[in-house]
Amino acid sequence: MNHAEEVIALLVVAVRTFILYLSAITVVRIMGKRQLGELQPYDLVVAIVIAEIVAIPLGDTGIPLVHGIIALLVLLATEVALSVLSLRSEGLQRWISGTPSLLIRNGRVDERELRRLRVNVNDLMEQMRGSGYLNLSDVGYAILETNGKLSVIPRPEHRQVTPEDLGHSPPEQQLPVTVICDGVANPENLGFAGLTEGELANKLRDLGYNDVSKIFIAQVDSHGDLFVQQKEQAK
Amino acid sequence: MMKNHLLLVALLVLIIVPGIAATRYLASSSQALIPLTDRAIACVEDGDWAAAERFAGDLREGWDERKDAWALLMMHEEIHELEQSIARIEQLIATKDRPGALAELQVVRLLLGHVGEKQRLSLINIL
DSSP: OOHHHHHHHHHHHHHHHHHHHHHHHHHHHHHOGGGGSSOOHHHHHHHHHHHHHHHHHHHOTTSOHHHHHHHHHHHHHHHHHHHHHHHHOHHHHHHHHOOOEEEEETTEEOHHHHHHTTOOHHHHHHHHHHTTOOOGGGEEEEEEOTTSOEEEEEOGGGSOOOTTTTTOOOOOOOOOEEEEETTEEOHHHHHHHTOOHHHHHHHHHHTTOOOGGGEEEEEEOTTSOEEEEEOGGGO | OHHHHHHHHHHHHHHHHHHHHHHHHHHHHHHHHHHHHHHHHHHHHHTOHHHHHHHHHHHHHHHHHHHHHHHHHSOHHHHHHHHHHHHHHHHHHHTTOHHHHHHHHHHHHHHHHHHHHHHSOOHHHHO
């Protein structure tokens, strides 16, 4: 193989990698945000299988690219079909994802449930510590969710104090909105913040900023105040 | 919800229609080459090397027309096997090697038969 042929062979791998990467990204995007967060059992299977489907034709140029792409499409169709059917049938949803399990009930650990799920007390304590609870006596209920995460509900005397407990009614908070990012104003976010570009310019001028392009980030915070940080080179 | 149903229908169409089309194309285009090997085998058996060479040339022509499209759908190793076998047939017929030519023509016939067979939705292929 001469030098030019070697370069072309490498380009074949590069182009195949690019196509498979785009295909996998498209499939994961269509599958939705669920795939990116806490994984349900069948989401985990899909994630593992996608990795395999992409890796095999990527490493072996003798396998037609279309085999990998068809497999990805079949996986996507199966995932969409199962999601749609799960929405309609609670039985199917339970069969695919399982059901949450109550591991601590009224402050008492359910030993039988722990044994059934093959979870030992150390695992339970570890997950509780991860949720910020060190003492079993602080916990009212603990639920092992279908994604493997432990949800802990503390006893009433150990739960956090809320403004309502103190008889306060705090003012409504606004959603913080980034109105300028890397020197560019975002008209859509300005709309969310209830500002026009002119009003933003006036506010910036009041704070001593005359050039939007020199601002790294500007955010209307939850109190409606403007937070501004200049770009480093502009200082 | 409607969007999910449409997506599902679109995906099924995208998988099934090209799948059926590809299977049919591979089956019909590979079957079209098999009679050429049969005729070449008959000519070699009769010792008619000129006719055998003509059919081998037709086989090469048919193969060259199809191989790029087949490479999109088949394992590239199988494409190389067919390519090598057809090249061997041409050489064996040119050198009037009767046993070698007959053996290699049978190999190509078998490989071509497998092309359509391997794409079929059958229990053997699934398992």
